[in-house]
Amino acid sequence: MLEVSAIWTAQVQQQNYRALLDAISHPGWVKSILHQAGSPASTAVLATLLDAEVSLADPEGLLEAADWPLLQASTAAPEEADYILCMGSKAAQFQPRLGSLPSPEQSATLIICVDSLHEGELKISLEGPGVNGNADCAIAGLHPDWLSQREDWVCGYPLGVDLLLVDDSAVLALPRTTRVEVV
């Protein structure tokens, strides 16, 4: 646990960025996120990635009001946003940006808060770039509809979305290239 406000420092953001880079390079890896006591790890993830150049949608109002000015990001509807903060227990009610064929990066990154990335009722097996063979994960607090919605969003590769699943202290990434099977 860190002092309040440490997630806004350059040093912690560099370390959290590397955790995110590791996570997205190795789908299935659960990487620890340095975060404030009493504040969700998702806020630390946002603090690492966002600034005034990008927009954030928070349809469930998960982010503390005091954190908005620190993030500097503009607000946007989920259909328009660069980043979307979501609640894993509730299926998505929106259609995120998927990018375009010439510019697939102009797509949304979803930060989905779940209960646990270490154990849970949802057992999945991953395959694809970054995964050596396959990787098994167990997640708690992710509504099963997320995975089928994700299927719809990523089926037109290179268009798609990238998911960052975050529990209270760690992150697991599902980039658009990962093939997910429920086991």
Place this chain on the structure above:
Amino acid sequence: MAYVAIKGGGQAIEGSKAVLEYLRTRQGECAQPLQADTIQNQLRLLHGRVLSEGGVYHPRLASLAIKQAQGDSLEAAFILRAYRSTVPRLAETDLLDTRNMRITRRISSAFKDIPGGQMLGATTDYHLRLMRMELLNESPERFRAVSGEWFKDLNVDEIPDTFPKVLQQLRRDGLLAPLDEQRAQQTPFDITREPMIFPVPRSAALATLARGEQGSLLAIAYSNMRGYGDVHPTVAELRVGYLPVFLPHPITGKPMEIGEVELTECEVVAMYEADEEGGKPLFTLGYGACFGHNEVKAISMAILDRSLQNGVQHGPGNPSEDPEFVLLHVDGIESMGFCTHYKMPHYVTFQSDMDRLRATQAKQSQEQGE
């Protein structure tokens, strides 16, 4: 042996720095190091060029960059540009209106007389390019006397601060489209923060040209003037002067003047085009502006702005109308960096080249032997 040449790189770099420093100072015992003020004033056109290509209006650091670069304008602009990467952006100005420029020179080649009058100001346009041998041994006293006496007989109060714009007249007469006030309120594309993904808006093109390298701009604009294009510009107005810069007051929010920048601005009028929505045909406009006093750059930019707009509208018919061709090749920092990089070791790639050539040669002799 030859292959140790690659080692000891650190030592070689230190040695190279030392010899460069020696060359900067080798004038001898009675030499005076160049003062930043001297560069800013006596080499003012070089100075303006570096300010403009460096993209940071910092006169003192531009002087330092010129001194450090030993007069290489590309290198000096580069030093200034790299400095920019380390400083945060604190605020953005609102749209600045060049009608408020404190003019030192303005001309129009479209009209014999213009509201406010032609004002030739400082230009070498009508000077004979003859050597002024007397400057080789200039007396410091005479040198100082020129500027000392300059304002003596001038009635400063009689000189107007600003002049109306020539384009205002053309707009009033319905020969040019009215100012698009709504578009003026749009946030311009920021080439320093956003990658250019083509097609890009006109503001991205203008910003790129404004920081562009003078020679590159001139070469491409010249190709259009000569016949690889047909802008056929008329300089409606060229003005040089100082533009007041306003920032909102941190507490009251009211715009307050924080200083001024020297600017050259050029507006060219080009051949008229039919209005797509059935209105009357109108003249078209090309716009150029850059930091410092640099008329060649401002005119080149105005021509390129026009040719690029032609290209966007009708499809590029020649290089100067192709936004990718123009905008990706006019930045001096990028082009000179890449040009100089060829001096770096390329042993590995050349080894691969030799491997391919030998394989191809071997194959051919094999076939010929058969």
Place this chain on the structure above:
Amino acid sequence: MSLAQQFGFLDEYAKKEIRRTSLKAVAIPGYQVPYSSREMPMGRGFGTGGLQLTLALIGEGEVLKVIDQGSDDSVNAVNLRAFIEMTCPGVGTTRVTGEADLIQSRHRIPEKPLREDQLLVLQVPYPDPLVVVEASEEKRKQLHGEADYSRLLVKLYEDIVKFDEITISHRYPTRINDHYVIDPSPIPRWDVPKLHMSKALVLLGAGREKKIYAVPPYTKAEPLAFEDKPFRVEAFLDERGRRRACARCGCDSSFLDEYVDSNSGHQVYRCSDADWCDEQLTRRSAPEVING
């Protein structure tokens, strides 16, 4: 007046943009993600793209290796390393591949296989392999999106018709994860297979062209080729068709630099990867192998 020094030279906003861009690059393997690319105090073309990545990636306590042409002592490697040491206090540097957390390189991938916990940053002058067949970036982006590389294959085929060989020596077009074809930076063909299913993440940065792309770990990286004209790495065969060995360490399975010995006038071959050569030398203490 002094240059305000913050860790990593770049301001934090610039780093954030590079970080966001690199995550997208990993998520879309081989796709060139545009970014705004700040000016660095060294020339465009001298590794500013790689350098910006390194500065955004690296943190205190990490160990960095910088290579140019396989050597840590090459002028440009020295220059970049000195700049990083100056702007990133607390970062260690090494010449030993196995000791590095992060490796920034120009033109080579180390011979020693990289590990999962290591990261390779490659400097890229020309990011787009399609530029030889299509000048317009707008059109190239469409071709990449559709994975339409037919014109590139035609170009390779024309080579074969003309020379009976694929003549591309380095920057060999390589297809990543069955979709995007990348320019793997001017590494020799020798290094291309190292990208395939690499354990380490490879990030590629083109500063002047303002693009970042990636080959994630455990990802397919396949050089373009034809069934009857397979991709071939540099051969290093002598006149009798035997594999040449390094004159210093005796290794006959590394990429070699070729020199003319100024004393004898003969060609001499030595490992291009300086650290690899040292390691082989210590391991084998092999006698000098004179090139025949």
